[in-house]
Amino acid sequence: MENDLISAVRSFGASDVALTIVDDGPARLPYAISLVVRLSDAILDEIEDRPTYTYFNHYRSVNYCIDQILLHTGLWLQERGAQYITVAASQSRPDSAFEARYSHKKAASLAGLGVMGRNGLFLHRQWGARVRLGTLFTDWSGCETLVREYRAQIATNQPLSTHPGLAILYADSCADCGLCVDACPAGALGETGDRGDRVGVDVAKCSSWMKKNYQDIGRGAVCGICIAVCPYNRAASRSQV
Numbered sequence: 001m002e003n004d005l006i007s008a009v010r011s012f013g014a015s016d017v018a019l020t021i022v023d024d025g026p027a028r029l030p031y032a033i034s035l036v037v038r039l040s041d042a043i044l045d046e047i048e049d050r051p052t053y054t055y056f057n058h059y060r061s062v063n064y065c066i067d068q069i070l071l072h073t074g075l076w077l078q079e080r081g082a083q084y085i086t087v088a089a090s091q092s093r094p095d096s097a098f099e100a101r102y103s104h105k106k107a108a109s110l111a112g113l114g115v116m117g118r119n120g121l122f123l124h125r126q127w128g129a130r131v132r133l134g135t136l137f138t139d140w141s142g143c144e145t146l147v148r149e150y151r152a153q154i155a156t157n158q159p160l161s162t163h164p165g166l167a168i169l170y171a172d173s174c175a176d177c178g179l180c181v182d183a184c185p186a187g188a189l190g191e192t193g194d195r196g197d198r199v200g201v202d203v204a205k206c207s208s209w210m211k212k213n214y215q216d217i218g219r220g221a222v223c224g225i226c227i228a229v230c231p232y233n234r235a236a237s238r239s240q241v
Contacts, residue, residue, distance in 0.1 A: 005142060008076050009035055012069040015131070016124070018111035019146050022137075026085045026101060029137035031147065034104070034111040035069060037062050039130045039227070047228040049185065056218035059132075063089040066134035073136055082140035089134050098203040104133035118174035119181060119189040120201030121230060128233035129226070173232065180226035185209060189226065 009017045016036040025032055043058045066089035074084035087102045105122040109115060114124040121129040181189045186209030188202040211220035 005033075005073075005076070005140075005146065009033065009069065009073050012072040013037065013065055014069050014134075016113060016126070018108075018113050019143050020107065020111040021147050022107070022110065024102075025137040026087075027083070027137070029083060029085060029139050031138050031140065031143035032102075032107045032111065033073065033136045033138065033143070034108040034113055035066070035073075035134045035136075036108070036113060036124055036127075036131045037066050037069070037134070038124075038127050039132060041130065044130055044224065044228045047224050049225070051214060051217050051222050051224050053217055055224050056222045059222050059224070060218070062132045066132055070134050070136050074138075077136075077138050077140050080140060080142070082138050084136055084138045084140075087135040087137075089132060098207065102135055102137075104135050107135045108133050115171040117171055117180070117230070117232065118177075118200070119226070120203075121180065121226060121232075123171050123174075123230070123232045126233060129230040171232065177231065179229045179231065183225050183229045185213070185223075185225065 006017055014035040015038040018034055020032050020034070021030055022032045023030075039062060040058060043052070043054050046052050047055055067086070070086040070089075074086055077084045087100055087104065089104075091100060093099050093101055105116060108122055108124075112125075114122055117123050117129065122131070122133060123129055124131045184206075186202075186206050188206040188209065190200045206223070210223050214220045214223065
């Protein structure tokens, strides 16, 4: 029955899905289901020095798709007597303009779907930065077995470094890259911290730049340049096409 959950989430449209246990989820629901929808390589490859109209439509459509997958997953769980709470694909808290109710990146990292890039991008284990994320919290008892299985899989993954300030994993391979830093037109990306090992993204600067320069494209709500230039797992991603 546990595997039926994974099959169900995939049938709803998720490209990848995994689970983890959290102690800080909303309403004290202990299980986080993290799902991924893969973005179009062809659409991202059209992005050069600014976002495209096609990318804005794609970004908005994928967010809607994720919200629908979360809803259908929640209803599937509810039919089995479980409680659920969804976290929207792209929605900020009313008291914090740049934070969601729960970090999708944190949930996905803890679930073993990938790692965090040095400059704020979530890097999926297969498709790199070219994904969008969604998160659902539940108390369904069937999640326990799945979590144990996924944790066993995570233990066999490539070596990862752990950031002391956050309970998520960071990609060592980003340390000597910097393509996203150089490409960011807002100058919003860059290493910070005494050791230069913390995620460095100025979200306010990124948002301000988009609103000022891309009003003609999605009301200044998208960019995508850092995603388009990121080489993480690009070869692996292409080989799956």
